[in-house]
Amino acid sequence: MALDVGRLRVLVEVSRAGSIAAAARRMSYTPSAVSQQLSKLEAELGARLVERSGAGVRLTQVGAVLVRHGERVLGALREAEVAAASAVGAEPRQLAIGTFATAGAALVPAALAELRGRHPDVHLSVLDLEPPRGYELVTSGDLDLLITHRYPGVAAVPTQGLVRRPLLTDPLKIVLPAAHPLAGAPGRIALADLATEHWISGGLGVPNRVCLEAVTARAGFTPRVSYETADYALTLALVRVGLGVALVPAMVVADDPAIRVRSLDGPAPARQISIVHRRRPTALVTELVGLLRRAAERQAAAR
Numbered sequence: 001m002a003l004d005v006g007r008l009r010v011l012v013e014v015s016r017a018g019s020i021a022a023a024a025r026r027m028s029y030t031p032s033a034v035s036q037q038l039s040k041l042e043a044e045l046g047a048r049l050v051e052r053s054g055a056g057v058r059l060t061q062v063g064a065v066l067v068r069h070g071e072r073v074l075g076a077l078r079e080a081e082v083a084a085a086s087a088v089g090a091e092p093r094q095l096a097i098g099t100f101a102t103a104g105a106a107l108v109p110a111a112l113a114e115l116r117g118r119h120p121d122v123h124l125s126v127l128d129l130e131p132p133r134g135y136e137l138v139t140s141g142d143l144d145l146l147i148t149h150r151y152p153g154v155a156a157v158p159t160q161g162l163v164r165r166p167l168l169t170d171p172l173k174i175v176l177p178a179a180h181p182l183a184g185a186p187g188r189i190a191l192a193d194l195a196t197e198h199w200i201s202g203g204l205g206v207p208n209r210v211c212l213e214a215v216t217a218r219a220g221f222t223p224r225v226s227y228e229t230a231d232y233a234l235t236l237a238l239v240r241v242g243l244g245v246a247l248v249p250a251m252v253v254a255d256d257p258a259i260r261v262r263s264l265d266g267p268a269p270a271r272q273i274s275i276v277h278r279r280r281p282t283a284l285v286t287e288l289v290g291l292l293r294r295a296a297e298r299q300a301a302a303r
Contacts (some may be wrong), residue, residue, distance in 0.1 A: 005077065007041040008070040010034055011049060014138060019056035071140040072161065075278065076303065078141025082282060094123040095284050098134040099147040102232065103273055106299055107147070107168075111291035112270050115284075120214045122284065130206060130230070132157045138276050144285050146276040147292070151207040152269045153214030161279065166290075168273040168296040170249040172211070173236075174262045177242040183260035190265045195221040198244035202230040207271075212247050215269050 010023070014034065014039070017023040024031045040067050042049050049063035059067060095115075099108055104126065114126055127134075127143065131150070135157050137143040147167065150156060176183045182193060195216075201223070202209040209225070216223045227238050232252040239246055240258040249271055275292065277285050 003044065004041065005073065006074060007037045007044075008066070008214065010037040010113070011041060011063065012067055012070045012074065014038065014057060015059055015063070016136075020052075022056075050118065057277065068160075071136050074140040074142075075138075075161075079278065093121060094125070095145075095288065096125045096127065096143045096148070097145050097288070098127045098129040098137060098143045100130050100149060101128060102249065103149070104128065105149045106251050107292055107295040110298075111288060111295045114291050115288055118287070119284070135159070135162065135276060138162055139276060141278075144277065144282065145288060147273065148276055149207070149273045150272045151211035151271045153211045154207045159276070162276050163279055163281075166272055166273050167275050168300060169270045169294060170251045170273055171268045171270040171292045172215075172247050172264075173250050173253060174264060175239050175246050175248055175261045176262060177239055177245075177259055178258050179242060180245070180260065182262070188265040189262045191216060191219040192221065194245055195219070195223075197224070198226040199223040199227065200227040200235045200238050200244045200246040201225050203228045206230050208247070211269065215247070215264075 008025070010029075014020060014023040020030050020038070021033050023029075024034045027034070037284065038050060045062070045066070047062045048060050049066060050057040050059055054217055057244060060074070083147075097108065097112075108126065112126070115122070116124060127137075129146070129148075131148045134143065134146040134148055138146050139160065139162060148157075148164075149170070152172075174189055174191075182189055195230070201212045208230070209228075212223055212225075227235075227244055229235055229238075232248055233244050235262055236252070236256070236259065238244060240256065247269075250261075253259075275289055275291070
């Protein structure tokens with residue numbers, strides 16, 4: 001039995017979109033056409049691949065297995081297209097990058113501007129993705145490069161045929177309102193001294209919340225998270241008016257007279273920012289990696 005690649009692509013898109021209607025819009029198909037392709041693929045395999053409900057679709061166990069393999073198949077086809085084009089002297093003229101918001105603001109613009117200056121005819125695109133999302137898009141070839149992060153206490157995403165290289169270590173800092181009793185204390189802050197504070201962090205399962213719970217557990221307490229947000233701009237705004245304290249990456253902190261930034265006593269926790277790409281990156285991807293490394297070096301030196 002030979003699986004149809006077009007139907008595999010439909011299944012992958014449905015899994016990403018979460019519903020048949022959303023996948024149809026993304027692929028410029030009708031919902032009925034997407035449903036027909038899924039039904040034919042299920043008939044070929046003799047197994048259900050998705051469970052349909054009013055809220056969308058959910059992959060079955062067989063469907064999840066097939067999606068993982070389908071992403072690798074699509075990625076291999078993309079590599080074959082690039083290799084064939086290169087063999088006849090046609091280099092890739094487009095580059096798709098995925099990045100999370102803070103790295104996107106601090107590292108990506110300068111690197112892309114320089115790349116555009118060197119290659120003005122290359123089409124560049126950026127997709128905003130909060131980790132751990134994005135690995136599957138590199139696997140399938142929809143992204144050429146992903147900038148992602150990993151917080152302490154958060155499990156690493158399996159690379160499964162991809163290359164993940166460290167780009168920047170971003171230390172985590174305590175931010176306090178300027179009027180906080182510990183804001184002007186000399187030296188570093190012991191995390192245990194903040195055990196009774198109101199904390200501002202992401203919701204349950206969000207990487208910065210997982211990290212906060214891991215580091216406070218080592219300090220002997222469970223943080224009282226009174227305000228849940230994954231948006232660091234909102235986090236700093238809440239700290240600014242005295243509503244709580246937060247553990248944030250140094251990259252997101254700017255000079256602000258209304259807050260104080262303090263280092264933690266002991267080994268400093270940090271999130272690791274990394275680059276992910278396929279094992280055989282194109283020349284454009286390799287060039288962009290070099291530009292991003294220079295941007296990361298400038299960021300570290302400024303900090």
